[in-house]
Amino acid sequence: MRTVPLGRTTCIIGTNNSLNLFLNLGAIKIPFHFPASDFKASPKSFSSLPRRSGLCRASQVAELFPTTSPEVFVREARVEDCWEVAETHCSSFFPEYAFPLDFVLRIDRLIAMLFGFSIPNGCKRTCLVAVVGSRDKEACLIGTEELKLGGFDGRLNLNKGYVTGILTVDTVADFLPRKGPLRQRRKGIAYISNVAVRERYRRKGIAKKLVTKAEAQARSWGCRAIALHCDTSNPGAIKLYIGQGFRIIKVPEGANWPQPKTSPNMQFNLLIKLLDI
Numbered sequence: 001m002r003t004v005p006l007g008r009t010t011c012i013i014g015t016n017n018s019l020n021l022f023l024n025l026g027a028i029k030i031p032f033h034f035p036a037s038d039f040k041a042s043p044k045s046f047s048s049l050p051r052r053s054g055l056c057r058a059s060q061v062a063e064l065f066p067t068t069s070p071e072v073f074v075r076e077a078r079v080e081d082c083w084e085v086a087e088t089h090c091s092s093f094f095p096e097y098a099f100p101l102d103f104v105l106r107i108d109r110l111i112a113m114l115f116g117f118s119i120p121n122g123c124k125r126t127c128l129v130a131v132v133g134s135r136d137k138e139a140c141l142i143g144t145e146e147l148k149l150g151g152f153d154g155r156l157n158l159n160k161g162y163v164t165g166i167l168t169v170d171t172v173a174d175f176l177p178r179k180g181p182l183r184q185r186r187k188g189i190a191y192i193s194n195v196a197v198r199e200r201y202r203r204k205g206i207a208k209k210l211v212t213k214a215e216a217q218a219r220s221w222g223c224r225a226i227a228l229h230c231d232t233s234n235p236g237a238i239k240l241y242i243g244q245g246f247r248i249i250k251v252p253e254g255a256n257w258p259q260p261k262t263s264p265n266m267q268f269n270l271l272i273k274l275l276d277i
C-alpha cells in the first residue's frame with residue numbers, strides 16, 4: 001500500500017493496485033474508490049501507466065478544444081473557468097503526471113482554488129485568465145459583482161471562451177520579507193504567482209499579456225511595485241520577466257527571506273519591478 005498526499009487530497013494505492021482517494025474538506029473527508037479493474041497500474045510508476053481504452057490523460061481532454069483563434073484577451077477568472085484553470089496549472093507545472101494522478105491533481109487544485117483561498121483582512125487576490133474564443137464585452141453574466149469565490153469572480157458567463165493561460169496576483173505578501181520587529185506584512189507590493197500558459201499556446205506573447213494586466217491590476221490597488229519568485233532553473237520564464245522590466249534582487253547575506261513552498265531542493269530568484277503610478 002502506498003499513500004500519496006496531494007495537498008487537499010490523499011491518494012492511497014492499494015496492494016492490489018486499487019486506488020482510494022480522500023478529498024479533505026476541513027472536518028469532512030469525501031472518499032472515492034477506483035477498483036484495480038478500472039486501470040492497470042504499476043504502483044511504482046504511475047507516470048508509465050498503460051491507459052485504459054476510452055480513458056485519456058486529463059490534459060488530453062484539452063486537445064479536444066479549438067487550437068487556433070484570432071484573439072487572446074486577459075480578464076479576471078470566473079467560476080466557470082475553474083476546471084480549465086486547474087487543467088492549465090497542472091499540465092504546465094506537472095506535465096509528467098499520467099492518469100489517474102493527473103486527474104486527482106486537477107481535482108485537488110480545483111478544491112484548493114475554490115475553498116482554500118482565505119485572504120487576510122485588507123488584502124486582495126485575483127486570478128487572471130488569458131482566453132480565446134470570446135470577448136468580454138460579449139459576456140452574458142449571471143450573478144452580482146460582489147459574489148467572490150476564492151480569487152474568482154463568482155458570476156457565471158454562458159459564452160466563456162477557452163482558457164489558454166493563467167496568473168494569480170495578490171497583495172498578501174506571504175513570500176516577501178516581513179517588516180520591523182513586529183514582522184508586519186509588507187504593503188504596497190503586489191505579488192505574482194502561478195503563471196502558466198498551455199504548451200500549444202506558448203511563445204505567442206500570452207504570458208506577456210498576463211503580466212501586463214497584473215501590473216495594471218496592482219496599480220489599481222495602489223501598489224508601487226510588483227514582485228515574484230522564479231525557479232532559477234527556468235531560464236525561459238526569467239527571460240520573460242527581465243524582458244518585462246523586472247530585476248533580480250540580491251538577497252542579503254544571511255537573510256532568511258521566505259520562499260514559495262515547493263520542492264525543498266528548488267532554488268528561486270526574487271524579481272521586482274517598480275510601477276509608475
Ligand SMILES: CC(=O)SCCNC(=O)CCNC(=O)[C@H](O)C(C)(C)COP(=O)(O)OP(=O)(O)OC[C@H]1O[C@@H](n2cnc3c(N)ncnc32)[C@H](O)[C@@H]1OP(=O)(O)O
Pocket residue numbers: 092093192193194195196197198201202203204205206207208209228229230231234235236237239240241243
Ligand atoms: C512567477 C511564476 O509563476 S514563474 C513560473 C513560470 N511558469 C512555468 O514555468 C510553467 C511552464 N511554462 C509556461 O507556462 C510558459 O512557458 C511561460 C509562462 C514561462 C511563458 O509563457 P509564453 O506565453 O510562452 O511567454 P511569451 O510568449 O509571452 O514570451 C515572452 C518572452 O519571454 C521569453 N520566453 C518565454 N518562454 C521562453 C522559452 N521557453 N525560452 C526562452 N525564452 C522564453 C522570450 O523572450 C519571449 O519573447 P519572444 O517569444 O518574442 O522571444
